Amino acid sequence: MKSSYLYLTCCLFFYALAWTSADSPKSRPDSHAPIGVMGDHGHKSREVMFSYRFMAMDMQGLQSGTTSLETTDVLKGFMVTPTQMGMQMHGFGAMFAPHDKLTLMAMANYQFLRMEMEGAHLHKEGDHGHPVGHHEMSSSGVGDAKLEGLLKLWKKPNLTLLGNIGVSLPTGSISKNGADGNPLPYPMQLGSGAFEAWPGVTLFGYHGNWSYGSQLRGTFPWHTNSQEYRHGTAVSVTTWGARRLNDWLSLGGRLFFTHWGNITGIHPELNPHMSPSHRPDWRGGQRLDLAISSNLMVPMGTFAGQRLAVEFQMPLYQNLNGTQLKTTWRLILGWQYAFHL
Numbered sequence: 001m002k003s004s005y006l007y008l009t010c011c012l013f014f015y016a017l018a019w020t021s022a023d024s025p026k027s028r029p030d031s032h033a034p035i036g037v038m039g040d041h042g043h044k045s046r047e048v049m050f051s052y053r054f055m056a057m058d059m060q061g062l063q064s065g066t067t068s069l070e071t072t073d074v075l076k077g078f079m080v081t082p083t084q085m086g087m088q089m090h091g092f093g094a095m096f097a098p099h100d101k102l103t104l105m106a107m108a109n110y111q112f113l114r115m116e117m118e119g120a121h122l123h124k125e126g127d128h129g130h131p132v133g134h135h136e137m138s139s140s141g142v143g144d145a146k147l148e149g150l151l152k153l154w155k156k157p158n159l160t161l162l163g164n165i166g167v168s169l170p171t172g173s174i175s176k177n178g179a180d181g182n183p184l185p186y187p188m189q190l191g192s193g194a195f196e197a198w199p200g201v202t203l204f205g206y207h208g209n210w211s212y213g214s215q216l217r218g219t220f221p222w223h224t225n226s227q228e229y230r231h232g233t234a235v236s237v238t239t240w241g242a243r244r245l246n247d248w249l250s251l252g253g254r255l256f257f258t259h260w261g262n263i264t265g266i267h268p269e270l271n272p273h274m275s276p277s278h279r280p281d282w283r284g285g286q287r288l289d290l291a292i293s294s295n296l297m298v299p300m301g302t303f304a305g306q307r308l309a310v311e312f313q314m315p316l317y318q319n320l321n322g323t324q325l326k327t328t329w330r331l332i333l334g335w336q337y338a339f340h341l
């Protein structure tokens with residue numbers, strides 16, 4: 001409840017600040033942030049934008065805190081352990097600006113998740129109620145949808161401050177089962193199972209052929225989900241810089257730091273002694289990522305307004321609560337198309 005009051009207060013604060021000044025960014029390839037940043041830009045009145053994002057992510061190897069662990073050591077305490085996880089996501093977005101100061105955004109996605117696991121053979125004979133040796137699990141489906149209002153809070157010719165007022169809807173399943181009929185572990189579920197507040201502030205500026213920006217965002221689950229657990233609060237901050245090379249191409253880089261909490265509560269059918277991925281208290285962590293990115297924009301002609309973008313992210317530092325898989329890389333490809341109604 002506390003977090004929803006906080007969220008309402010933030011909303012009112014942003015609305016109060018919203019009515020200050022006018023106008024819009026020039027069209028250049030780096031007038032959008034690196035593609036991994038969501039809710040980085042508003043649109044002019046009656047502008048519409050459609051977007052598609054493909055994201056791939058890989059996690060490999062186990063780590064506790066900042067220390068790498070061997071699979072065999074983790075299996076001394078658990079019957080199975082994940083060794084690798086992959087995710088692919090197709091994201092679809094639409095933006096519409098009813099006013100120069102307000103842009104509305106909706107996002108939906110479809111995910112494919114896959115986890116490889118190693119089982120221990122060290123337990124007593126005959127007790128094979130679970131898979132042993134190497135095996136795999138997968139799940140796929142719609143993830144959590146997001147709605148967002150972007151408010152132009154403050155605007156100077158080369159600097160814009162946006163307020164991000166977002167909410168995440170529990171459209172992703174949290175009752176995915178494996179081939180054996182047992183519930184899949186927490187990271188293999190497709191959503192959080194709860195409504196979440198998703199507020200933020202974004203600063204975006206230009207200086208000659210350079211552009212820069214920064215975004216602070218939080219994710220605050222409102223309630224415990226139907227499987228009796230609740231995702232932890234997450235906070236992230238990112239800062240980017242980009243260089244416009246010409247009318248249609250820019251190169252950029254950014255750093256981003258994310259802190260996310262453990263799960264509270266516990267799924268009644270996930271035995272925490274089974275696998276590290278079944279431990280609700282081993283879900284949180286902190287990570288600092290470096291990303292390199294490029295934006296391409298068609299400035300004129302038949303395809304004017306179309307954009308392609310790519311971003312590659314790799315962690316520089318990660319500190320995980322308990323034993324978890326390490327993130328090794330993430331890749332995002334995006335297409336965006338904006339036009340005037």
Ligand SMILES: [Cu+2]
Pocket residue numbers: 041042043049095338
């Ligand atoms: Cu847009």
